[in-house]
Amino acid sequence: MAPLGAMFFEGKEEKKKEKKKKKKKKKEEKKEKKEKKEKKEKKEKKEKKEKKEKKEKKEK
Known part of the structure; x- marks a missing residue:
């Protein structure tokens, strides 16, 4: 399993992408x-x- 910090960082990146979208x-x-x-x-x-x-045209 990946360390907690890496998971947190990945989550942040995903949120950034969502925000951009x-x-x-x-x-x-x-x-x-x-x-x-x-x-x-x-x-x-x-x-x-x-x-x-x-x-x-009508007036003419």
Whole structure:
């Protein structure tokens, strides 16, 4: 059996890895959210522009 100190150290390393994974996952989720938001805003802008153009055509 490995000495207690080595086991403790291995446990610490595992926790570090887990923390890194969680952080990375969080970062990626944040990025995805941002991209979704930007896509939505672009879509809304496009729709507004199209509505405006249709309105102007009607007025002519």
